Amino acid sequence: MKLLIGDKNYSSWSMRPWLLLTHFGIPFEEVLIHLNQPGTTEAILAHTPQGAGKVPCLIDDAQHATWDSLAIAETLAERFPQHALWPRDATARARARSVSAEMHSGFGELRSNMWMNIRASFPGKNATPGVLADIARIEAIWRDCLDAHGGPFLFGEFSIADAMYAPVAMRFNTWRPALSETATAYVERITALPAVQAWIDAARRETHAVPYQDVCP
Structure with missing residues (x-):
């Protein structure tokens, strides 16, 4: 392929x-x-x-x-x-598909104002009300999934849902908006994954x- x-x-x-x-x-x-x-x-x-x-x-x-x-x-x-690209459990799989589709189709304010640029550093900038509303929803998704499935990733093991939100973690690393402790820890875990580190190294x-x-x- x-x-x-x-x-x-x-x-x-x-x-x-x-x-x-x-x-x-x-x-x-x-x-x-x-x-x-x-x-x-x-x-x-x-x-x-x-x-x-x-x-x-x-x-x-x-x-x-x-x-x-x-x-x-x-x-x-x-x-x-x-x-197990999707969770094996049917209920978890339905939720994983839903939060992945929400990422795929939503969060326009975040996309427009905090674009992905791994080499850049724009801490504290572009935190508009619309962006902050998008971030609050993302944090709620992450918190609810982590609470329901025990982590370390959204549905336990790394899945499509985490891949869909990995670029958001990259955005947060660049723009450094204020995040909850739970969201900050999740961003750190995503960033530390070997595949993510390989992508970051190549980007740099x-x-x-x-x-x-x-x-x-």
């Missing part, structure tokens, strides 16, 4: 399936395509003409393309049932820059 991704420093969507493949030891070839370049879309479509011209995109052995991070996660869960080694994301107004 091939996974097309964008820059590790910026591409929160790419981070999610990459973490799943890496954490669970599923072999894949990484194809990194720089974002915000004149030929970015064409470069993606060169690998997958039937795709949407966006990353991430998973191309399987039969050259079938799956794009969108949550769609890729579901595909991996179907293809590799030996790994990248030299390609997207200037408008490297400056906080």
Whole structure:
């Protein structure tokens, strides 16, 4: 399989399936395509003409393309049932799908104002009322899941739900909003995961820059 991704420093969507493949030891070839370049879309479509011209995109052995991070996660869960990408328990699995979908479709204020930039440091900035409301909801999700399933991750063991929220942890590392003790500890655990550390290390080694994301107004 091939996974097309964008820059590790910026591409929160790419981070999610990459973490799943890496954490669970599923072999894949990484194809990194720089974002915000004149030929970015064409470069993606060169690998997958039937795709949407966006990353991430998973191309399987039969050259079938799956794009969108949550769609890729579901595909991996179907293809590799030996790994508990979703919780095995049906009730926990339904909740994990719900909080993953909420991350996938929501939190627009956080996305717009605290974008992912692993190499940057913008402590205390852009904490607008809308952002703080998004953070409060994320903290509630994390607290409720950790309380219900005992940690160390949202549903006990690392799963798709944690991969969906890993870029949020990266944002919190960059922007340093005030967080509860529970949320801070969860961010630290996510950050310490070997797969996450590998992503962070690679992001810091990248030299390609997207200037408008490297400056906080």
